[in-house]
Amino acid sequence: MTALLTRDLALAIRAGGGFGLGLAFFLIVTVMVPFAVGPVPELLARIAPGVLWLGALLACLLSLDRLLALDWEDGTLDLLATSPLPLEAALSIKALAHWITTGLPLVLISPVLGVLMNLPGPGFVWLVVSLALGTPALSVIGTFGAALTVGVKRGGLLMSLLVLPLYVPTLIFGAEVARRGAQGMDPTTPLLMLAGITAGVVALMPLASAAALRVNLR
Amino acid sequence: MTALLTRDLALAIRAGGGFGLGLAFFLIVTVMVPFAVGPVPELLARIAPGVLWLGALLACLLSLDRLLALDWEDGTLDLLATSPLPLEAALSIKALAHWITTGLPLVLISPVLGVLMNLPGPGFVWLVVSLALGTPALSVIGTFGAALTVGVKRGGLLMSLLVLPLYVPTLIFGAEVARRGAQGMDPTTPLLMLAGITAGVVALMPLASAAALRVNLR
Amino acid sequence: MSMSNETAAPKRPSGFWSYANPVKFLGLTERVLPALWLLSGLSLVVGLIWGFFFTPDDFRQGSTVKIIYLHVPSALMAINAWFMMLVASLIWLIRRHHVSVLAAKAAAPVGVAMTLIALFTGAVWGQPMWGTWWAWDPRLTSFLILFLFYLGYMALWAAIEDPDTAADLTSVLCLVGSVFAVLSRYAVNFWNQGLHQGASLSLDKEENVADVFYFPLLVCIAGFVLLFFALVLYRTGTEIRLRRARALLAREARA
Amino acid sequence: MTLTIRDLCVARGGLPVLEGVSFSLEHGQALILRGPNGSGKTTLLRTLAGLQPPLSGAITGAQDRIAYAAHSDGLKAMLSVTENLRFWAAVFGQRDITPAVESFALAPLQDRLAGTLSAGQKRRLGLARLLVTGRPIWVLDEPTVSLDREAVAMFAQAVRAHLASGGSALIATHIDLGLEAATLDVARHRATSQTRAGATDEAFL
Amino acid sequence: MTLTIRDLCVARGGLPVLEGVSFSLEHGQALILRGPNGSGKTTLLRTLAGLQPPLSGAITGAQDRIAYAAHSDGLKAMLSVTENLRFWAAVFGQRDITPAVESFALAPLQDRLAGTLSAGQKRRLGLARLLVTGRPIWVLDEPTVSLDREAVAMFAQAVRAHLASGGSALIATHIDLGLEAATLDVARHRATSQTRAGATDEAFL
Amino acid sequence: MMPDLGKYADAVLSAYGVSILLLVALVLLTIVQGRRARRALIAIEKRSRNDG
């Protein structure tokens, strides 16, 4: 178990910045938004929570294809499936490694990007809280998407297509928490929903992922 | 030359919808935006041109990693490099195939998504024109990014990091054309700039891409 | 630095290019560096203390003008570091001197630090002056883009295993990136006319920077320039040693 | 416990490839699978390793006792030789990787990244992985591809040692390994077009 | 024109691997490269194919005359056997793919997607690609990996026909192909640690 | 000694603080890395001279 986690982390760091790149992508996407919609401060402030959540989601999504595809190509998954480690546990660990290398850094840097997007003062805390609570769900759901598409050569785009709709509830509640927070409203209800989704997904999704992966390994 | 183009197109269609997926991703990203920023019609109308351009850009970006990586893995690039076809020409053709399977469908479907995003009436023509003029540049610049990162295992994220800043000028002028069009202003100046960038990039970038690829094949 | 087991190469280039030889380069920098460190430290200390303690407040900006002694030199160096990387990359692509490309590699983190200082001091300055930490002003925006180019450049170095491949690819990226950085600058200017002051270092625009601010600023700029050179030379030496260690290890493994 | 295969029928791409395969593999025994290209060796081995279900027939004694090695070795280019071995050892609950390193003469390559090995060196590392699984049944698909003569001998020696310590091995190969072992020619079990593909979908075939 | 190699020194990963390699290859000749794993055969062949520059030495007569085939065959899993061959024929300005199909007995597999072939069948298709290049010098890295005995004979036959028609071939292999050809043992050309890696950076090595 | 920074004290002090911190960190990092590389190289050279 720990061996798998440390190996995945080591690989993420060595293969040219597993940490850095997710971050950099998040940064770039949020930086591109003003170029696209124009440099109007109050407009930016209004869409800031949503854009930051969307940016985090896309950064997560883009790194998903590294999650299983490499291990599939070089046969590691075949060998893991025949190993004593249950596939469910292996996939949970891989999701955890993905979160540590992608989700966690995003959470930590989001306040800086909030500044760039003119996020109103009270929004910062809630942005961080909602991301910290929501990104684990993104990693776990993403693992399912990766398991579904792992047999497909370069299934990156297909996976995005499958995963994005699954991300909708997390995105809605997460962005709602951040938005209400930024407008000084009470974010408890969406926060509870977000927490519920994350808890449920972390507990149950690995079962589905393992089932999908087993089919793909056949 | 034609053989390479038809093969790339055939592969894109057969390998599970090269056309469909770019489109679908574009669709989903633009659909996610209302979830993220909240369903306020006039807000959506205001950010519509920018969001559509950003969506097109991301859809393009996400399909870039198929552009060369598959051919690298199975040795096709080695063999192409030793073939009579100059590498510059081969890469131009690959960029063209990428545009036909990704950029062109985006251009064609953008009016529909404009409706979803409440794009104001006069904006439609200019949205389509700007995308038609700008997406070829995206494909060509993307080919350069792909050529730079082709040796790196699963360099998708790294490639995004390298390519996104290169996309900035195209994005700014493209989105500006669409935005001015939507607001009934005169978009000629940014349109000319956009055309200039596309022309320059199409003419010169393949040289850089071929140079990078040759280094990577060593 | 012991490279005593090296034999002399058959024919060596002379003059400036002779420093493309790593041994000679290390020999030179070994001698120059102490002086460089000392000078840069001295001018930084003098400039910053002068600026911070012994200059008056501006009538409009109050004490915030003191930020200029960090902001302007770091912004200058951030841009010039990239320019130096561009020149060094070109030298590598044309003459294939390893030291040159290693110097470019060594300069990137320094450039990033300078960019970060410029961004941070600018943001802190902007809060009282413009009422916001950040505005999408063209100067600021193109700085952010420069920051992204630095990140991309460093990430590419980190991602590629073979040093010569990495050198070639990062050099090509530096070239293409420079063109696009200039393009972006124009695009951004077109897209938004900003808040930031224009060039005020030119001496004829006396209204912008009075002499009291001007001289300590010059000392600070000199300090930053010297520090940049000291850092880059030292780091290039480090990169050369890492390359050599790598080569020796590989040779050992193969023997 | 012996590995016993009874009347196995395996399919690839929805079509039966082999049928009526039966054998059993005792402790200390090796079995060489032979057969021309495309005859179904790979399919059979993947089925035994539990990576795909058989169409019909029974496999007993395979559960959690098989170490499978095919062309893809599960090696990470960015990890060193020892790191790769350590990882697989940990996954299979083992600790000691020295026997593996020694059997395949990997000591001089120990600190090299796996991605910088030559084809044959990579292959040796892939085979060394078998030793750190601690599993008794080795199921190997063309293990000696790219190996030079010396390395093939090294491999044969490792197999002999494994058999001597009570393990068993099932090896598909086209070349002569110099092992004293029974041979099974899968060509004789080629599925005839009569073979049905499954229970509920006979109508398709 | 003969392929002539004079005093070639090739490097991999920044280190010299082979030095002082000299030979020439006339029309109708084949040369077999031998050497233990990791001795530098692959590196030498890639250099000759023009995929990497030599450290020093001269290669004449290689420009645009080499057809290179290694482990990766440049085959697309989603294209059929004929489509794959047609594509490479078009890239090399050829038209007729029937000789290639016939030489490697691919007719029964013609309409199968390349991805559904077995390891040996895929290899046969990769070798058939050589015939559609129309290039006179074949440079082959372990061409017979995964082939059964019959297919190896098929390959040897194709090489003989190629030589008879005035072509030449350079083959790195660990097994005996049954070809009557000269052999070059690269192990004798191993670069000593004295060899320098480049022009201006002597101090690195 | 300390000049009166007025209401902008926070801004000026934090700008100086962070910038100097960044510079010092950069210099320290550079020197630590340099020292480490130097030591590693000397060790390797010594070993390879003893072996060969």
Ligand code: HEM
């Ligand atoms: C994050 C925000 C900021 C960034 C990235 C930034 C960046 C820059 C850059 C790139 C330069 C040009 C250096 C050169 O080429 O000479 C510069 C100069 C300067 N900046 Fe800023 N700046 C920022 C905020 C501010 C603010 C808020 C002020 C003051 C209100 C300011 C005042 C100045 C002054 C006086 C100069 C010197 C002008 C010159 O000599 O060219 N900056 N800054």
Ligand SMILES: Nc1ncnc2c1ncn2[C@@H]1O[C@H](COP(=O)(O)OP(=O)(O)OP(=O)(O)O)[C@@H](O)[C@H]1O
């Ligand atoms: N995905 C697939 N769809 C359809 N048929 C397939 C597929 N994969 C393999 N086959 C066919 O199944 C048969 C058995 O293939 P298998 O790979 O098991 O052969 P093999 O004995 O391992 O051959 P080799 O010695 O060439 O490796 C072959 O005829 C092959 O063409």
Ligand SMILES: Nc1ncnc2c1ncn2[C@@H]1O[C@H](COP(=O)(O)OP(=O)(O)OP(=O)(O)O)[C@@H](O)[C@H]1O
């Ligand atoms: N990327 C790399 N970095 C450093 N060394 C490498 C790299 N790739 C290969 N090598 C080393 O270069 C040497 C030559 O490798 P090469 O692949 O040419 O050998 P080979 O003769 O083809 O061996 P095999 O028979 O195993 O295929 C080997 O010692 C190998 O370990």
Ligand SMILES: [Mg+2]
């Ligand atoms: Mg097989």
Ligand SMILES: [Mg+2]
């Ligand atoms: Mg080889």
